[in-house]
Amino acid sequence: MSSNVKEDIKWGIAPIGWRNDDIPSIGKDNNLQQLLSDIVVAGFQGTEVGGFFPGPEKLNYELKLRNLQIAGQWFSSFIIRDGIEKASEAFEKHCQYLHALNAPIAVVSEQTYTIQRSDTANIFTDKAHFTDKEWDEVCKGLNYYGEIAAKYGIKVAYHHHMGTGIQTKEETDRLMANTDPKLVGLLYDTGHIAVSDGDYMSLLNDHIDRVVHVHFKDVRRNKEKECREKGLTFQDSFLNGMFTVPGDGDLDFKPVFDKLVANNYKGWIVVEAEQDPAKANPLEMAQIAHKYIQEHLIEGK
Numbered sequence: 001m002s003s004n005v006k007e008d009i010k011w012g013i014a015p016i017g018w019r020n021d022d023i024p025s026i027g028k029d030n031n032l033q034q035l036l037s038d039i040v041v042a043g044f045q046g047t048e049v050g051g052f053f054p055g056p057e058k059l060n061y062e063l064k065l066r067n068l069q070i071a072g073q074w075f076s077s078f079i080i081r082d083g084i085e086k087a088s089e090a091f092e093k094h095c096q097y098l099h100a101l102n103a104p105i106a107v108v109s110e111q112t113y114t115i116q117r118s119d120t121a122n123i124f125t126d127k128a129h130f131t132d133k134e135w136d137e138v139c140k141g142l143n144y145y146g147e148i149a150a151k152y153g154i155k156v157a158y159h160h161h162m163g164t165g166i167q168t169k170e171e172t173d174r175l176m177a178n179t180d181p182k183l184v185g186l187l188y189d190t191g192h193i194a195v196s197d198g199d200y201m202s203l204l205n206d207h208i209d210r211v212v213h214v215h216f217k218d219v220r221r222n223k224e225k226e227c228r229e230k231g232l233t234f235q236d237s238f239l240n241g242m243f244t245v246p247g248d249g250d251l252d253f254k255p256v257f258d259k260l261v262a263n264n265y266k267g268w269i270v271v272e273a274e275q276d277p278a279k280a281n282p283l284e285m286a287q288i289a290h291k292y293i294q295e296h297l298i299e300g301k
């Protein structure tokens with residue numbers, strides 16, 4: 001059965017185009033009210049929580065004024081570094097915050113050993129790796145996160161991510177094979193898998209039944225090539241324009257969207273494109289994405 005596109009799929013855009021959690025100085029003048037109002041102007045239904053967002057009371061107030069919803073929030077997990085018990089305590093607080101926002105998704109990434117915030121590591125060659133014992137610990141911990149999240153009516157969406165121990169399709173296959181489908185879902189991020197592996201359809205095709213959340217991140221392949229040749233860090237790569245919004249880069253989102261719809265995907269698709277807001281006006285980028293989605297993906301469905 002296919003999705004009913006209008007009812008089953010919600011469209012969001014992430015704060016990362018306005019302000020970047022990994023480099024707080026980027027876009028620091030874009031405040032919450034401005035960001036949320038831009039999202040409404042561009043025509044999206046919601047967003048994810050950014051690192052600078054306030055507590056639930058103030059945030060719910062600002063969201064209600066604009067009829068916006070929260071899809072979820074990134075959680076930096078340290079199961080390997082801190083052990084399952086301590087990591088789970090932090091995760092439970094995360095779920096309580098999401099629950100107060102009525103948000104359905106906890107985006108999880110195991111950040112032990114990640115190089116995504118390094119000032120020197122080459123994002124294309126220096127990624128993290130886990131030992132077999134660490135893999136077992138992460139999978140066990142993620143299953144436990146799934147149980148915690150379920151108490152709050154929330155789903156765990158695991159985010160494969162450049163620079164981390166779970167980046168490639170092969171690594172994501174291993175994660176999916178060793179976690180419980182009822183407890184751990186997959187966040188499919190087009191941009192991360194396209195830069196990691198080149199091919200971005202195989203991951204979706206093989207794990208479509210586990211996908212509970214989606215990030216639409218486009219890639220400028222010429223910029224990616226330049227960044228790869230220079231051996232840049234993750235931050236320098238996105239500041240040099242490696243990522244952009246759908247419709248502005250080289251990925252084809254049509255087969256991705258068609259696959260999701262054909263498989264009866266129900267949930268959020270969040271546009272997420274980290275760039276330098278001083279070079280790429282966030283509202284203009286949001287409008288480009290919205291136009292592309294309407295004209296190339298939704299129309300005719």
Ligand SMILES: O=C1C[C@@H](O)[C@H](O)[C@@H](O)C1=O
Nearest residue numbers: 021022074159189215272
């Ligand atoms: O989902 C994401 C959250 C960001 O903080 C991260 O660095 C970005 O690349 C991403 O895909």
Ligand SMILES: [Co+2]
Nearest residue numbers: 159189215272
């Ligand atoms: Co993402």
